[in-house]
Amino acid sequence: MKLKKLPGFSLGLIALAVGNAYATQLLDDYSIISYMTDEESPIEIKDNNPISNGEYLTTEDESHAVKVDDGVTGYINNASVMTSGDGSYGISVDSQNKVLYISDSDIKTSGSVSDKENGGITASAVVSEFGGTIFMNGDNSVESGGAYSAGLLSQVNDSEKMVNNTRLETTDKTNIVTSGENAVGVLACSSPGESRTCVDAVDDEVSDSNSYEVISRADLKMNGGSITTNGINSYGAYANGKKAYINLDYVALETVADGSYAVAIRQGNIDIKNSSITTTGTKAPIAKIYNGGELFFSNVTAVSKQDKGISIDASNIDSQAKIALLSVELSSALDSIDVNKTTTDVSILNRSIITPGNNILVNNTGGDLNIISSDSILNGATKLVSGTTTLKLSENTIWNMKDDSVVTHLTNSDSIINLSYDDGQTFTQGKTLTVKGNYVGNNGQLNIRTVLGDDKSATDRLIVEGNTSGSTTVYVKNAGGSGAATLNGIELITVNGDESPADAFR
Template sequence: MGAGNYSAYGLFATTDGTGETYGDNRDTIETSGESAHGIFSDRTFGGGSARAIAVNKGSVTTSGDGAYGVHAVQGSGIYSAGPNTGDAIIQMETSGSSVTTTGANAYGLYAYNFSTGKAQVGMTGGTVTVSGTDSIAVSAYGQGGGKATLGLSAGRIVAKGDAQAAIGFADRSSLGTSVATDATVTIGSGMTVDGSGTANGYAIWNGDDRAATKIEVTSHGTVKGHAMMGGGDSTFTLAGGSYTGNIYGDYDEINGSPSDTVNQGADAFVWTGGSLHSGFYGQGGNDTATISVGTSGMNYSAALFDGGVGTDTITFTGADNDGVVGGNITNWEKLIVNGANIAFTDNALTLNGYSGSANGVGDFTVQNGGSATTNAHGGNFSLTGNLAIADANSTFLSRGKGTTSIAGDVTNAGLLSMQDGTPGGSIAIRHNYTGKGGKVAIDTVLGGDGSPTDRLQVSGNTSGKTGLFVVNQGGTGAQTSKGIRVVDVRGQSSGDFTLANPDYVIKSTGEKALIAGAYGYALRKDGKDWYLQSRSTGGGGGGGGGRTPHYQPATAVYEVYAPALLATMQLPTMRQRIGSRWDGSRGWAVPALEPGVNSDSPLWVRAEGTHAHREPTTSTVDVSSFDQNIGGFHAGLDAMLHEDAAGNRLIGMLTSHYINSSADIEAKTTGNGKIDTDGYGFGLTATWLQSNGVYVDTQSRFSWFESDLSSDVLGSLAKDNGDFAFAFSGEIGKELPQSGDWTYIPQVQLTYASVSGDSFTGPNGERISVKDGDSLTLRTGIASDKASYWTGASGGESIHAYGIANLYYDFESETLVNISGAPLTHDLGGWAGEIGLGLTRNFSDDKYSLFGEVNTATGLENFGDSYLVTGKVGAHIYW
């Protein structure tokens, strides 16, 4: 044997035909010479494949330099007698298998294909360990254009000592015109890759610095060590498991420099699952990062993302990420939130400018229903970039009382929000704002001029159309002067802001408005700025011009509420109540009953109806008038409680009643409305009839109401709202008999009535309570009675025709209803006059009686403006 170097393989299979070569180890192989591979499968040319398989808990150990543990080569022959298209395949299958190399440049598993076929390494179990200088634990290369594929489902790959990497691809530029590395690496969930014990700390390394090099890595397993993706374009997908180490798109920033990689390509990092412990560094080229994992369990807030140079884009998509640290996102030109929901935990994000970008800063885009939230609770947040909210379903939210400052332009087709339940925050735009049909949402305490509010501040110009969505945070309303400033514009103010969530449209101006307590707030431009104002623009609620308050539509209904209920509590005169059941004209004082005087106890019923048109003398909210129809049924039982020898009598009465009222309200500025009321109750009366014609009559009435309140503008305000009312009356009169069966009866009556009830809440949060629902009315009047008597077939009969004239004065004609602290007064005037006619027909010795009365009244302070017409009919039956 001549002189030279010799390689002794542990297991060697070769062929130059069309078949396949197999190297299959089921035992222990150890080699120690240079290039003494443990298993070597070589197919020199032809269409077959070179396969090397380590199975059944076999082990391979090499210690020589260049001695690979398992090596498969396809198409290595220098002569070709036919097609050379086979594959180079290594498969490590059993968990007990192991491959160990300690020599320099000694790969663990290495598939190499000179032909157009693929170079493939697969692992479903076992352990590969390398420690020698420049060694790589697992590698593959397709020199003839075939793809290098590493399918590493399960097992363990370890590089330590002076080894180059656990998974790697060597520099092939020395091969001249050979094809650049095109490799796909898939790390399964059962695989552990550890390169942290090497000098450079590489778990994954690409040394093939050529523009056409392409490396794709997808990891579901547990990986420790850096990934240096090298020249060309690369994609690293973290899909599960954990990755501890930096991912470099082009070169090692710790142990190297940018000059180490000449062909820095467009690199991509995709994060769909698993946890990342360290970060991604895109470096040269136009790189991208796509983040579609949630925060939980992902070590998200500690991950670093550095785009490097070029025009780089980082995208958050399809997941909730509430732990984004803006300080960990550096050297990016574009940030896109694509259907994801992200929230920043720190106070700044900087996006670099690029060729064609506005204002020398980068672009922040929220699109496809995404949202981005800044937290300015403990201070401020600074966004260096232009902000675009691209569609109606996308949101940018600034939370807290601090300021989110945007050092660029803002284009808003979605929602720019400060609405977090706490007013006092702001968004400050340092350049221009353009509304593209989007909305701005704010929290505001709807009160006076100095009320707390969120505010949009624009240092540049405004343009386009924007809706302002205002959420009232506990404001109970107040009259403003200048108003609550919600949009502050320093440049040209050409933008059009309108209320996006109005409660109603102002009747007199057509403006949209919000409701707080008794007040309505319109959004108005004053100078360059926009204000929420609760004052009228001229005339209007309260009267007196443009500095008067503007009241919301329901206030007209609320103001009339107490007067409408009081109107149902007006007690009748004695004659209206009992007709001629006690016939004083025939002599009340006679000791024995005479015809026309019946002492039996009568059961009686009475129906009455009133139509009233009332125009107030004063009204806080400019109520023009209200028309009220009142109908009722009354029933009672009389009883003789006492009669003395002189003919004086005390009559007691128990009454019950049902009342129905409908009031239609008309207001000049606020809007019309309606109050429908049903009332039920009872009453007690006592009447002293003295023999000389003097009488003293006392009444009491107690009523419980259920009312429906509605506004023509707002709809229903309250349903079945309960209230209680009572009234007391005392009347004194004297019959003065005249000739010809005429009698005059001068009389005076004092009535006190009161309405009360629990406060209630309107549909827009306003609190309504009746503070003054009292009335104290003095009536003075005179009645005249003409009686006729005769005897019919069934006994004595009679007819009484009478007229009455009354003068009223209400000492407490003004009512007061409080709306969330705002007093609304309504005064119908104190003076009124009334005239009436009545008729009573008695039958069968007064056993049966029918009676009726018609009255009309008017206010005297504005004669004829307020009036009412009342009709009453009744019947009595004695037994």
């Protein structure tokens, strides 16, 4: 069967796979010869010669466009690859000893997931799985248009008890766009649990357990470029499984629709540096961590225009989450950090600035939260419904509390706590910081505003229900009033514990 050159196509080679056909021989710049077989197979790269200046198209379900043969290092240069069938990958490298280099190419899929109820196959654009390796460089465009599809997918399956570490790496400029609902820009998946699939929602309340130990890594690294998701309930970057790792450097990441998280982690690990993150829709936090995992931001600007900053939750109360923010500007319409049912360690370091639009820095509704902040600015109150919140401030951190706050334990080392701030309005009610446990001061500073009037004057207050130690300098600013007679004075600091040095507050 000989196919003529299509009008308007400027690329040299066209490969068309329909049904169970595949093209095995490219003849010239204008046509191909396709030998038909009974096997369902794509264009296969069988040697080290590159596929260049071509266009490759499949239309059937579960019909991947381009694959690499065993033991081959393949090359795709300046090509256009398209699939439209459900469960059809654009490019697939699916086992060890298979390596593919892609440069200056366009890869597009428009199908959806096939038979999702029984596991199914996503219609993802570029897929490295089960030990495969893909390197992308140059100027690449990746588009996935279907539901539950992924732009880039790195996944492993440990069911055979074999080490099959998988890699997918991009450099230079790869731009990824997804438009389907429940789609993912970049997805690393490492055996998410026998009752789950790679594209299941990050917060599905089903088991993450496997009957085998997860031993293989799914690595996905992206240096340069952009990720944009347009469909509802989508994720920009999703690390699903204990051995799922995503690294993004110099990437612009944006989700547009409602219910779409920029970053999703379910037991996995995501590291983002030198990048920008924006979520626009409702119920669209910057990051969601479920059942544990690790998140690292460095030199990142992150904005959630209508929702929370970082949300941590779990169906497994034994889960642990770790978050590190270095030189990060994080702003959100709602709570900066929202924690429930998990143990979470948060480090906010190196001139980071955290700003919630609703003035709630932390909302803890049932987790064990430990926050360490160094040389940073924290804005907003800490709310503690249940669980514990331990806050340690050091190295010139400034906490602008802005509303009544509760923590379990508080350490103030060489840092400043502003219980309230001068917003230009009449000071009618102060803010109260309550420490349920112990307070430790180490050359810390506490700034209090008070109306200089009688015993009932409006004032900021610190209440420590446990013990105090160390020393803290207290500065009191007149928020109005010219003085009045008092019986007991205006109470600024209350310590209810058994131990408190005389010079704890001076």
